[in-house]
Amino acid sequence: MATVINDTEHVEVEAVLDSRWLMQPAAFSALTGWTLKPEGMCREDVCAPIYHRDQVISADGLIDLQHAAPVVGLSAVVDPERRVAALAASAPIRAQEMISLAAPEFTLANLSGDPVSLHDFDRRKVLLLAWSSW
Amino acid sequence: MWQQLQQELGPHGLSIIAVAIDSDVDAVREWAAHAPELTVVIDREYTVAERYGIVNVPATVWIDEDGHIVRPADTAMGDDRFRAFAHVDSSVHHTLLRKWVMNDERDLDDGTVASLMERPSPELQLARLHRRIAVLLHDRGDMDGAGIHLAAATALAPNDWVIRRGSMPMTGVDPFGAEFFSFVEEWMAAGSPGYRLRTGREDITG
Known part of the structure; x- marks a missing residue:
């Protein structure tokens, strides 16, 4: 097994790791919600064409996570040697979300370890104060 | 000062969520002890930084009652301790904050806020x-x-x-x-x- 930090979640996945991070199409689909079809990577009724098919799909039909990520609007960093990868929205998709001005939801632990979410403050004005001890 | 602002503006509908972009839980605990009225959460993986475009701290983002960002990330100091270094007069932000919370007065319109969001490369x-x-x-x-x-x-x-x-x-x-x-x-x-x-x-x- 290997670990993918999928946005805010840590997910254990099956992967074939050498110099690349390869996954069975079903495992890739479970991770990202995108499914490999003849017309490209598809989710619901949207399909994204695959331009560099030899990079995205290996000779034995596995999906290369690093190269498939940009096809479906994700950024990816893979470290096959340490069996860890991280995925998040690509820069253009995050930028689109930002300019919509909808405050992104988040859930983080307080000092007692209890989850706190933005939506706990519905109908309040919120000042997010980002700070650090460093 | 954030603690005082929470006391002053809390009854007028403001909640301050202090997001510690930090891995040092003990240091966060020590800081939080001085600000018992703030909601303090720890963002070890920089989730909020990534979503809200936080590139430096301390910084604030204002979110209204409808979950709408009305002021983008910007340097905001609790007090003037770092004024000689950061060249920021902390009171300017505090005054704007009071106007927004008490009178719903905003200093930036949506278009300006959108243009100032720190979009990632x-x-x-x-x-x-x-x-x-x-x-x-x-x-x-x-x-x-x-x-x-x-x-x-x-x-x-x-x-x-x-x-x-x-x-x-x-x-x-x-x-x-x-x-x-x-x-x-x-x-x-x-x-x-x-x-x-x-x-x-x-x-x-x-």
Whole structure:
């Protein structure tokens, strides 16, 4: 097994790791919600064409996570040697979300370890104060 | 001061969520002890930084009752302790905050807010992912692996304070030491990139 930090979640996945991070199409689909079809990577009724098919799909039909990520609007960093990868929205998709001005939801632990979410403050004005001890 | 602002403006509908972009839980606990009225949460993986475009701290984002961002990330100090260094008059932001909370007066319209959001470059987004991997490897005790990913993050986003300075404690570098000051010089030579809003900024020449 290997670990993918999928946005805010840590997910254990099956992967074939050498110099690349390869996954069975079903495992890739479970991770990202995108499914490999003849017309490209598809989710619901949207399909994204695959331009560099030899990079995205290996000779034995596995999906290369690093190269498939940009096809479906994700950024990816893979470290096959340490069996860890991280995925998040690509820069253009995050930028689109930002300019919509909808405050992104988040859930983080307080000092007692209890989850706190933005939506706990519905109908309040919120000042997010980002700070650090460093 | 944030504690006082929470006491003053809480009854008028304001909640301050202090998001510690930090791995040092003890340091966060010590800070939080001085601000018992604030909601304090810990963002070890820089989730909020990534979603709200936080590139330096301390910074604030204002969110209204409908979950709508009405002021983008910008440097905001609790007091004037760092004024000589940061050249920010903290009271300017506090005055704007009171006007917004008490009178619903905004100093920026939506179009301005949208244009000032810190949209990530592809490199910065990758740097943030390297940072997340570094935290995981650090937690597993793989300091070499963490160091490799922090170095990759720094190479991709050399002028992002959250990536750059925020990584120093994890690698045992003093965030107030020589490496920090050489980073500041490098950052200034690059034209001090960062928040463009500069609320309360006292401009310095030269």
